Structures are given as C-alpha cells and as structure tokens.
Amino acid sequence: MGFFDKIKKAFTGGKEPELTESAEKMDKGLAKTRKSFSDIMNEFMANFRTVDEEFFENLEEALITADVGFETALRISDELRQEVKLKKAKKPEEVQQAIIQKLVEIYEAQGMEENNELNLQEEGLTVMLFVGVNGVGKTTSIGKLANQYREEGKKVLMAAADTFRAGAIDQLVVWGERAGVEVVRGKAGGDPAAVVYDAIERAKEEKADILLVDTAGRLQNKVNLMKELEKIKRVIQREIPEAPHEVLLVVDATTGQNAMVQAKQFKETTDVTGLVLTKLDGTAKGGMVLAIRNELHLPVKLVGLGEGIDDLQAFDPNEFIYGLFKDLLTPTGDLPEIATTLEEPTEMEASAEVEEEEAEIEDSQTQEDE
Ligand SMILES: Nc1nc2c(ncn2[C@@H]2O[C@H](COP(=O)(O)OP(=O)(O)OP(=O)(O)O)[C@@H](O)[C@H]2O)c(=O)[nH]1
Ligand SMILES: [Mg+2]
Numbered sequence: 001m002g003f004f005d006k007i008k009k010a011f012t013g014g015k016e017p018e019l020t021e022s023a024e025k026m027d028k029g030l031a032k033t034r035k036s037f038s039d040i041m042n043e044f045m046a047n048f049r050t051v052d053e054e055f056f057e058n059l060e061e062a063l064i065t066a067d068v069g070f071e072t073a074l075r076i077s078d079e080l081r082q083e084v085k086l087k088k089a090k091k092p093e094e095v096q097q098a099i100i101q102k103l104v105e106i107y108e109a110q111g112m113e114e115n116n117e118l119n120l121q122e123e124g125l126t127v128m129l130f131v132g133v134n135g136v137g138k139t140t141s142i143g144k145l146a147n148q149y150r151e152e153g154k155k156v157l158m159a160a161a162d163t164f165r166a167g168a169i170d171q172l173v174v175w176g177e178r179a180g181v182e183v184v185r186g187k188a189g190g191d192p193a194a195v196v197y198d199a200i201e202r203a204k205e206e207k208a209d210i211l212l213v214d215t216a217g218r219l220q221n222k223v224n225l226m227k228e229l230e231k232i233k234r235v236i237q238r239e240i241p242e243a244p245h246e247v248l249l250v251v252d253a254t255t256g257q258n259a260m261v262q263a264k265q266f267k268e269t270t271d272v273t274g275l276v277l278t279k280l281d282g283t284a285k286g287g288m289v290l291a292i293r294n295e296l297h298l299p300v301k302l303v304g305l306g307e308g309i310d311d312l313q314a315f316d317p318n319e320f321i322y323g324l325f326k327d328l329l330t331p332t333g334d335l336p337e338i339a340t341t342l343e344e345p346t347e348m349e350a351s352a353e354v355e356e357e358e359a360e361i362e363d364s365q366t367q368e369d370e
Contacts, residue, residue, distance in 0.1 A: 023319050029305030030323040033286040038327045040066045041096065048092045056081060067256045069291030076102050100325050107290050107321060114299045116315050119245045125203050127211045127236055127243040131229055131270060132250035133262055134217030137278035137304055141250055142212045143175025144312035150181050154209040159199035160185040161192035161232060162216040172214050178309055192228060193235045200239045226269045248301065250276040253284035263296055278304030286324045
C-alpha cells in the first residue's frame with residue numbers, strides 16, 4: 001500500500017467509529033508538536049533554491065533539529081540523493097512531498113513487525129511496571145490508564161512502589177481517588193519490592209484484572225535505581241512467572257534527544273517492552289517518534305496529550321504520522337480531502353474512493369511512460 005493510502009486508511013477505511021474520536025483528539029493534542037515540526041521544515045524549504053549538495057546538508061540539519069535522530073537524518077538524505085524524482089523536482093512543494101514521503105516510507109518499513117498494543121491477559125492478572133527518570137510522567141500516566149480500565153469495567157489496582165521521593169505515595173493516592181481505583185501502599189522510605197509483593201497478593205485475593213506499578217524516578221544513584229527495578233521484577237516473577245506483562249518506559253517527548261539517551265540506557269539494563277511518550281501536547285518536535293522506531297526499535301504503546309485524566313491514548317502509528325505531517329502535505333491537493341473526511345465513509349464510498357485512486361495511479365503511470 002502506498003504512502004497516501006496508508007495515511008488515508010487511518011482516517012477513513014476499516015476502523016471502528018470510536019477511533020475517529022481518538023484520531024481527532026490526537027490531532028488536537030499534537031497541534032504544537034506539529035507546528036514545531038512544520039516550522040522547521042518550512043524554514044528549511046524557504047531557503048530552497050536547487051537540489052544541490054548544500055540542500056542535502058541543510059536537510060540533514062533540519063531533520064536533526066526536528067529530532068528525527070542522527071542516523072535517520074543521514075539515511076533520509078542519502079536515500080533522497082539517489083532519487084531521480086527529487087533531482088528533477090523544480091517546485092518546492094514537490095521537494096517537500098518527496099522528503100515527507102521518504103520519512104513515512106522509512107517509518108513504515110521499520111514498523112512492519114511492531115506491535116503497539118498493550119499485552120493484556122485475557123484470563124487472570126496483567127501486571128504493568130512503569131519505569132523512567134523523574135518527572136517524565138509515570139505517576140500521571142498510571143492514574144490516567146487506571147481510570148480508563150476502570151471505566152471499561154475492569155478491576156484495577158495500583159501499587160505505590162516509589163517510596164523514595166517524599167510525597168510520591170500521596171500523589172498516587174490522589175490519582176487513585178480521581179480514578180476510583182485502590183492504591184496498595186507501604187511506608188515512605190520502605191522497601192518498594194515489599195509493596196509490590198503486597199499488591200500482587202491483594203490483586204490475587206481480589207481477582208483483579210490489572211495491576212499498575214509506579215516506581216521511583218530517582219534514587220541515591222542510577223545503579224541503585226536499576227537494582228531496585230530488578231528486585232521489583234524478581235518479586236513479581238516469583239509470584240507470576242510470565243509477569244510483568246509490560247515494562248513500560250515513560251519518556252518526556254519535549255526533551256528530544258535526551259529522552260532517546262535515557263531510553264537507550266534503560267533498554268540496556270531492563271527488559272523494556274514498550275514506551276509511553278508523554279507531553280506530546282507540549283512543544284515536542286515529534287520527529288522523535290521516527291527516531292524511536294528507526295534507531296531504538298521499541299514500540300510506542302501510549303501517548304500523553306495533556307495533564308487531564310482523559311489525556312492518555314493508545315498509540316496509533318498512522319494517526320500519529322498524519323497528525324504530525326498533515327500541515328506539510330496539503331500542497332499536493334491530495335490530502336485536504338482527507339482532512340475533512342474524519343467521518344466514516346460508507347462502504348460504497350470507500351470502495352469508490354479506492355477505485356478512483358487506482359485509476360489516478362494508473363493515469364499517472366501512463367503519463368510517466370509517455
Ligand atoms: N502537558 C503534559 N503534562 C504531563 C503529561 N504527563 C505528565 N505531565 C506532567 O508532568 C509532571 C510530572 O509528572 P509525574 O507523573 O509526577 O512524573 P513522574 O515520572 O511520576 O515523576 P517522579 O515521581 O518524580 O519520578 C506533572 O506536572 C504532570 O502533570 C502530558 O502528557 N502532558
Ligand atoms: Mg511519580
């Protein structure tokens with residue numbers, strides 16, 4: 001499936017109606033991130049004269065500024081150097097489309113095997129461990145997620161295993177009240193692994209569906225932090241061998257490459273199963289999502305789009321890419337139509353659209369051949 005089709009599909013074909021609402025939310029939440037990405041690309045394009053060596057150098061620089069990652073930036077400009085279509089392009093819009101298309105192509109290719117869904121057990125307890133440095137949004141994300149699952153009718157428990165930072169336990173308790181979810185807690189300064197043990201026992205007794213474990217973002221030092229996480233994991237595994245079902249690393253998207261460095265460090269020491277990317281409603285540059293996939297090879301599973309209880313969403317790769325690039329895609333005349341088609345098309349409309357597109361593609365191919 002081609003570039004436009006894929007993005008289009010996220011917004012039209014084959015989805016449940018309620019996802020349209022989430023697409024809209026993602027779209028709104030990403031407004032600042034999108035603007036910051038578009039600004040960088042627009043500034044780059046404003047200096048466009050011809051596709052020469054300087055062009056590629058500036059492109060690399062712009063992409064790095066947009067947080068797509070160093071390797072990805074180089075790869076994109078290298079691949080674009082080979083593109084005949086780009087060399088022939090005279091109009092800035094054509095050049096811009098070629099760049100975005102390449103970004104999406106690589107992103108798609110790298111995501112073939114990626115599973116962005118949370119590993120929820122159909123039977124019995126699902127344990128999710130949240131890790132990450134201080135202030136990234138672990139506790140907030142847990143509170144939001146607990147609320148979502150509780151709303152879905154699941155029995156949820158939270159474990160306050162950040163016993164290090166003063167106030168951390170109370171903060172989770174406040175979220176528990178908001179979400180209507182019970183918090184298993186111990187003493188401040190106590191052993192976090194003991195809290196987790198208690199929480200698992202309780203979850204078993206109460207036949208809970210989901211246990212969300214909050215952990216400390218900072219200890220005396222990094223080694224201690226990693227050791228503590230290991231200990232927590234061992235305690236969980238002793239009780240439930242196949243758990244934790246998710247070890248979610250929370251990173252703050254506004255910190256760009258710093259977040260990438262943190263993720264690499266955690267990945268080396270802990271078996272991270274996925275990422276929660278928070279604060280995408282802020283001025284994150286969004287390109288990070290490409291760097292995460294292309295260079296880190298960890299699936300993003302959840303995104304934080306605000307401080308409110310409803311501002312956490314499942315990560316949909318297509319929705320996200322559309323949300324990030326849509327301002328840059330309009331010049332082709334191919335996408336404005338999508339922007340207004342947030343509603344589900346009827347089956348007939350959808351198939352008519354596909355036929356139309358196929359005809360268009362054939363047309364353009366015949367034209368190229370001529
Ligand atoms: N705008 C915005 N703010 C967020 C988001 N997620 C978390 N925050 C804010 O980030 C700040 C830190 O969040 P916490 O949940 O306390 O972070 P933490 O990782 O638990 O931090 P420590 O407990 O210190 O390790 C809070 O002010 C949150 O409201 C988000 O998606 N968007
Ligand atoms: Mg916290």
